[in-house]
Amino acid sequence: MSIDPVILFFLLGLIAGLARSDLRLPPAIYELLSILLLLAIGLKGGMELSQQQMSSVLPQMVAVLAMGFILPLFVYPVLLYIGRLGRPDAASIAGHYGSVSVGTYAVAVAFLASAGIAFEPHLALFLVLLEVPAIVVGILLARGIHSGTRWGKLLHEIFFGKSIVLLVGGLLIGWAIGPEGIKPLEPLFIDSFKGVLALFLLEMGLIAASQAREILQRGIFLVAFGVIAPIPLAICGALLGWSLDLSVGGTALLATLAGSCSYIAAPAAMRIAVPEANPALSLTASLGVTFPFNIFVGIPIYLEIAKRLHGA
Amino acid sequence: MSIDPVILFFLLGLIAGLARSDLRLPPAIYELLSILLLLAIGLKGGMELSQQQMSSVLPQMVAVLAMGFILPLFVYPVLLYIGRLGRPDAASIAGHYGSVSVGTYAVAVAFLASAGIAFEPHLALFLVLLEVPAIVVGILLARGIHSGTRWGKLLHEIFFGKSIVLLVGGLLIGWAIGPEGIKPLEPLFIDSFKGVLALFLLEMGLIAASQAREILQRGIFLVAFGVIAPIPLAICGALLGWSLDLSVGGTALLATLAGSCSYIAAPAAMRIAVPEANPALSLTASLGVTFPFNIFVGIPIYLEIAKRLHGA
Amino acid sequence: MSIDPVILFFLLGLIAGLARSDLRLPPAIYELLSILLLLAIGLKGGMELSQQQMSSVLPQMVAVLAMGFILPLFVYPVLLYIGRLGRPDAASIAGHYGSVSVGTYAVAVAFLASAGIAFEPHLALFLVLLEVPAIVVGILLARGIHSGTRWGKLLHEIFFGKSIVLLVGGLLIGWAIGPEGIKPLEPLFIDSFKGVLALFLLEMGLIAASQAREILQRGIFLVAFGVIAPIPLAICGALLGWSLDLSVGGTALLATLAGSCSYIAAPAAMRIAVPEANPALSLTASLGVTFPFNIFVGIPIYLEIAKRLHGA
Amino acid sequence: MIDRNFKLLTVVTEAALENELTEALDRLGASGYTIVNARGRGSRGVRDAGWSTSSNIRVEVICDALMAEKIADYLQEHYYRDYAMVLFISDVGIMRPEKF
Amino acid sequence: MIDRNFKLLTVVTEAALENELTEALDRLGASGYTIVNARGRGSRGVRDAGWSTSSNIRVEVICDALMAEKIADYLQEHYYRDYAMVLFISDVGIMRPEKF
Amino acid sequence: MIDRNFKLLTVVTEAALENELTEALDRLGASGYTIVNARGRGSRGVRDAGWSTSSNIRVEVICDALMAEKIADYLQEHYYRDYAMVLFISDVGIMRPEKF
Ligand SMILES: Nc1ncnc2c1ncn2[C@@H]1O[C@H](COP(=O)(O)O)[C@@H](O)[C@H]1O
Ligand SMILES: Nc1ncnc2c1ncn2[C@@H]1O[C@H](COP(=O)(O)O)[C@@H](O)[C@H]1O
Ligand SMILES: Nc1ncnc2c1ncn2[C@@H]1O[C@H](COP(=O)(O)O)[C@@H](O)[C@H]1O
Ligand code: NA
Numbered sequence A, B, C: 001m002s003i004d005p006v007i008l009f010f011l012l013g014l015i016a017g018l019a020r021s022d023l024r025l026p027p028a029i030y031e032l033l034s035i036l037l038l039l040a041i042g043l044k045g046g047m048e049l050s051q052q053q054m055s056s057v058l059p060q061m062v063a064v065l066a067m068g069f070i071l072p073l074f075v076y077p078v079l080l081y082i083g084r085l086g087r088p089d090a091a092s093i094a095g096h097y098g099s100v101s102v103g104t105y106a107v108a109v110a111f112l113a114s115a116g117i118a119f120e121p122h123l124a125l126f127l128v129l130l131e132v133p134a135i136v137v138g139i140l141l142a143r144g145i146h147s148g149t150r151w152g153k154l155l156h157e158i159f160f161g162k163s164i165v166l167l168v169g170g171l172l173i174g175w176a177i178g179p180e181g182i183k184p185l186e187p188l189f190i191d192s193f194k195g196v197l198a199l200f201l202l203e204m205g206l207i208a209a210s211q212a213r214e215i216l217q218r219g220i221f222l223v224a225f226g227v228i229a230p231i232p233l234a235i236c237g238a239l240l241g242w243s244l245d246l247s248v249g250g251t252a253l254l255a256t257l258a259g260s261c262s263y264i265a266a267p268a269a270m271r272i273a274v275p276e277a278n279p280a281l282s283l284t285a286s287l288g289v290t291f292p293f294n295i296f297v298g299i300p301i302y303l304e305i306a307k308r309l310h311g312a
Numbered sequence D, E, F: 001m002i003d004r005n006f007k008l009l010t011v012v013t014e015a016a017l018e019n020e021l022t023e024a025l026d027r028l029g030a031s032g033y034t035i036v037n038a039r040g041r042g043s044r045g046v047r048d049a050g051w052s053t054s055s056n057i058r059v060e061v062i063c064d065a066l067m068a069e070k071i072a073d074y075l076q077e078h079y080y081r082d083y084a085m086v087l088f089i090s091d092v093g094i095m096r097p098e099k100f
């Protein structure tokens, strides 16, 4: 099972960062890359969805949404009782791990494409559905229901956060214009996808490297958690995918989503809603440990799990 | 008559902005997109011009240039006497509406391409020709001829403003290298054009949304003006195009140019040359009202007008 | 011998800059463009190298590396005795001219491609090898061996400077993934190469123009040096290439490398290691004189030299 | 023509707080503010990234002494414990005092 | 070694004025200036955009009291009425006073 | 609640010095610093570019008078001769003085 080229760019970034190179992507470029990725995933998914009947997808959507609410509840007690973290930190990290990572999803999509394995178009929809619920549950775990949290404002910020807006916007546009309409947009959004992903991963490697000192300081638990937690989460995802009759590719992707953890939407929301939680903890686990673990080791494992479940 | 995909990106930006999403394109990216658009329009036009005889185009150019000087004179009295705006504001807005919008032109080009309607390559030249004269007239209307305006400095700044430089530079390069020479540049400049335009319109939608409060405050006249003014202006353009024997597509594009209004070159020039004019007024009308009106409603109307004139 | 289209973009930038246009590429975009160029050159070279036997290349690499150490030693006395510059300035400029320019290399590659002339893939390797040695020699010339220079830190900064990291990283990735693996990356990195180079040269033109005043002030010697020095340097490169049995294209490229001079890695390193040297002197000669000289006049000459040497 | 009785209050804090902060300044009655992007190091480590979660903003408010104290107190109460934040106040002279 | 008799004049204004402003500073004889991009809110509303027509710059000039007044007067006369602009002056100590 | 005995030291210098400078500040014992990108003009001409070799940074350090002098002396000794650099110091009041 050969490594996907794009992952080498993550490695390059990681090594450059650890070697304290002055290589850096300007913030504006990082923004551009993530905008392109989010729109591309949305557009492609939406365009393919436009050729499907939605009625069969609806029950699946409900099940996936439910999983989004439940996953952080598995993670929280582990952090609280085994990790002995304080309530805000445990809740915040649970929210991160219940939510999903667009970067990880994109690598998995590239991985499946290289392996020639198809998947259902509505996985892009599941990506959107899984982003928010866990964050809400994480905040609830930290603050309780009757707290002074300004939910209206908070939910607004989560739902209209740029990643949701671009994913949903892309989905709707892709769905509205269909395969014909998307043609003139393909050179920038679809054909360049892997190149954009490569640059994005280069930057992710640089960021992961900048977490290195934190990782050493935070000690063994956080690293162990970051490496081990994704597996049971991904198994939940795989089981759900399998029971929803997804294809092998779809099952592997849903497993990847469950096993991935947020580093854009969740940190931003948690910083405002659970300020007592230390953002260095969650970001280190998420970006410094789990993200690299998933793209190097996790995704192939999740595909293997999906294959076994389907008896392939 | 179906909506062009790129316009949906404007809608997405508009909705995200009105919903106060944190989605934002970094300034540097906005700059990059406009540089790419301007160069692409110039290169394409120049390349096609290189295969034409220029002698037939020259008289047309003079006529179009003349229109550029005259259009603001139609607009000014309306603003002064009906709109009851002060002289600087009326003059500044007249300058904006007499000049042209590159974004609107690009959308119209995409619209014609989708509809399979051809147009003369020198329309890109007309775009350049129409940019400056109205701005000069607007300044004259505001300050009179004998004022202390430092014309030398001002004209320099207008003529060497980046939009003119990139358009003219692109035209000349495209013209020099011809269809063969442009091939290696096509992936970035030509093939990606629609994708770049889509992102550009996303940002324009966000900016238009940020004008919303202004629009409500400025009252009905500005909105009415922004919606109504483009039509007679576009009719002037269409009549000129028709009498110059342009094709249906060319006529529609010249109508679009006449009906569009500047939001890059004119605001910058007016801010320096007519500081008493309130920039919020002109920008709100131009970006907040007329630009969206043109791309959603105006362009199809202008094409229809062009068709009628040509008895098609 | 027709001019390559991309060079026209340099001219456009130069004219715009001299005419004091407000055209400017945002720093972030300049960064993006150079990252894309460096990665593209590395990837392409590495991919082609993956199909070669490396054993034959190794002796060539040693010879090229040696040239990198020797070239600045030719330049230094000229600057010191004829130019009557101080030791730090002479040493710093010698380091610049012994090192290489990625932009010049890219233009030469484009030039050869237009002319349909092939070259060995390991020229990209030579580009990497030639970047560092001359900088080290330049610093040694300025400070001597026993000075307080913190060599460890300095070498680290040079070797892990972003241009080396991206070039070497690209080479290794390209080499690892080969022609098959690079396919999905081609739209962004390979197909867009010329477009990216065009924008890069636009910015280089603007920067060169900003050196104009310096050039006038610095007097005739610096200009003469910037125009004349590249020729003998390039001849050294051509002779080496020819004696190493490189093809005509390879010889021309090695000549170009030798005749080009650094404006990214060298200025950054010299500013820290030889602070007494006036950065305006070296940058003016390098960017303001030699770079334009090379892309307009030098490269065709170097190709001619290569042809003559090969008796073609 | 220059009124010397004004204060310049400067806050360096996490970029994620920008919205909350400007809303608070509006509510507290500041006549305006100026923001630039920044990076830095402090007791919460290095904050230097593209990454909005670990970059800073630098906010300036010109106001009278009373307002400066009001804002400082508000920030102290709401943000000092949980956020990377530094605040300093200096004396400035301004023109058009009626504006602030 | 530190000379306390200097002024730091800071102007926050429209980005569109940058060229005019720096030319004016040259003409008036300022020994230099430092500029950063900024955004903000004031009496002319929110100025916060990629968009150069509605973004700000923040310009600093170190100079003696006389020059500070001269610059402040010039700006007041030429720009205060029509442009978004805020100006404040504070006391600073500098090294190498001969430079300014 | 506000302690008035602090200094704000501001340095405007070449972007190329950022690493060296922050390392020096760490070594000298500054409790932190804030940096923004800047452009400008001074005795070494216009420094205004994307181009890191001719752009500036603006570094601020809050500290007590002793540390301010220490830093100013260090910079003077190491960088004043060869680099574009301007340095000024002003009095500021801060909260949480134990932090600095
Ligand atoms: N002594 C200092 N001088 C200047 N800026 C500081 C100082 N300490 C902290 N900062 C800035 O304030 C931010 C937050 O500080 P802190 O809460 O101490 O982490 C840092 O990231 C710096 O940008
Ligand atoms: N009270 C204030 N404190 C700090 N900055 C201000 C203040 N008022 C205005 N500004 C800045 O100055 C710019 C122009 O102000 P104005 O002319 O009042 O619109 C604003 O966009 C802000 O960036
Ligand atoms: N009088 C001044 N006021 C404000 N900033 C200055 C002044 N002089 C120099 N600077 C800044 O300090 C940098 C270096 O100055 P210099 O060493 O004089 O070239 C300049 O590029 C400006 O950004
Ligand atoms: Na997850």
Ligand code: NA
Pocket: B071, B096, B097, B098, B099, B100, B233, B257, B258, B259, B260, B261, B262
């Ligand atoms: Na018009």
Ligand code: NA
Pocket: C071, C096, C097, C098, C099, C100, C233, C257, C258, C259, C260, C261, C262
């Ligand atoms: Na060389």
